[in-house]
Amino acid sequence: MQPVIELDGLEVRFGNRTILDHLDGSLSGRAIGLLGPNGAGKSTLINTLLGFYRPFRGTARVAGYDIRTGIRSVRNLIGYMPENDSFIAGMSAVEFVRYMAELAGLPSDAALERAHEALFYVGLGEARYRKVEEYSLGMKQLAKLAQAIAHGPKLLFLDEPTNGLDPPARQRMIRLIRDIREKGDLHLVLCSHLLRDVEETCEEVLILKEGRIVHYANLDEERRLNRKFVEIETDVEGESFAQGLRDLGCECALAGARRLKLVLGESTEVRDVYRVAAERGANIRRLNFRRDSLEDIFLKAMENGAAPPPLPSAAVNGASNVA
């Protein structure tokens, strides 16, 4: 699969401050999450990819187009939902979205039709003739999403899309993002400091800290692997039980006299574990699937972030994880 975003020693500086520090790697997932604490450089990375900031050193390519030399081609492909309140004063939502679609190159009639569609799609159909400045914060977020998708982009940048939304509105936004990801033939890059937003919508995650990539995770792969890691606590010494599990094809390690950690074999199911326990006379007191949630991944990345390992492209392309 052709990489969506390739970072090639990308460095961005504002004056003497280095905001993005030599970013390398390539991302090819359908939904890519940019995670990091405030000030990590997530929005700066998006803005640099959009051509708003000039790289100090290195470059990046979006869908194969270099941001230094082909920014117009990049912008032809993208839709962008900015983080802050952004709208055109004095326009109704339908005028606003139509205007933005026309600027993206749609003919006037098609832009109007797409504006209506996009506003209905995001749930602003009934309010589409109201002025955008009169909208609530949640409605403004939806209007921004509508203008970002109305022209049918190939790559969608969403910068903190759930900012300031109440829980139901946030759920709605997440649902919409997932729906766009599933239905459209497009890639999306979601930038957020909210782990749940990224966890619920993205397949790949790039974690930034102080302008550096501190971790890359393929969440789909993580989820698959998490289903195979099991922690068990029994009421007897575990050696015999552990041997039985090894015979089943599981990798097994004692984490204490009565605690075991195991990786289930390809064909092993949890019911097999219970069967072996019964055969070896061990009662299972507790059985947990090891849940290495995005929060765990994020926290580990933050701890290890002081000395970030350089991420080779292959690792980023592939399915590295923090097992």
Place this chain on the structure above:
Amino acid sequence: MAVYKRGYEPYEGRLTPQWSRFLIISRYAWRSLSDSKWLLIYLVLCAIAPVVCAVFIYLPHNAAVAELFGKFRLIEIDPAFFQTFLRAQGQMAFILAGFVGPGLVSPDLTNNALPLYLCRPFSRTEYVLGKMAVLAVLMSAITWVPGLLLFGFQAYLAGFGWMTENWFIAAALFLGSWIWIVTLCLLALAMSAWVKWKIVAGTLIFVVFFVAAGFAEAITATLHTDLGHVLNLFEVIRTIWHWLFRQTDNPRLPIAVACTALAVFCALCYLLLNKKLRAYHVERS
């Protein structure tokens, strides 16, 4: 399928040509301006001088009037006549720029709309061109367009000989108007970009002209030099028009100095615009 039932779909239709997209900005800006009845009233007021000039051009060619006044010429239709017309209409264009200009860019900056424009295949230059086009069309409608119509009217009445002798008047009307239009557009947009409040931005446009003119007079009076007038943009443009209309009396500034002063002023406005018109601003340390 009804619009409200449709889901998200990619767009596969045709796209408009890249070069023409800045005109979309002009179209939408014009749409919001055209709602203003004050603008309409002002444009009607701006039409008064051309009508009066047309009457002055017509009267000497009317047999009854010519008989009434005999050899006495009511008014001479010469380059000075057209220069006076351009000066009057130039003042009207200046006022128009002060009222319309600030509303073009400042609302976009106030509402953080620039990232929305600039994330599309659209440059800052195209954005500025799109906004300038609205002002330029309005100002054209009150400067060189009626000016050339008057020139054509006079040429029609006075004959082909007059036209071939005075062709430079048409060139001066066209070129002189455009120099003034571009200067005013750049100033109006620069002020609009730096000051978010429309009223303050509009006031600043007038202040730039009148305060600078005051300074120019003060410098001229205290230092006993005409070069102080380079700060007076009215004087600068008057000098350029004077030269374009081939007037023989000496203006207060040499033409080269006036052209340089205007170029510096326009470059300054451009730099101000260039600095401010960015998707995001960053604090540099």
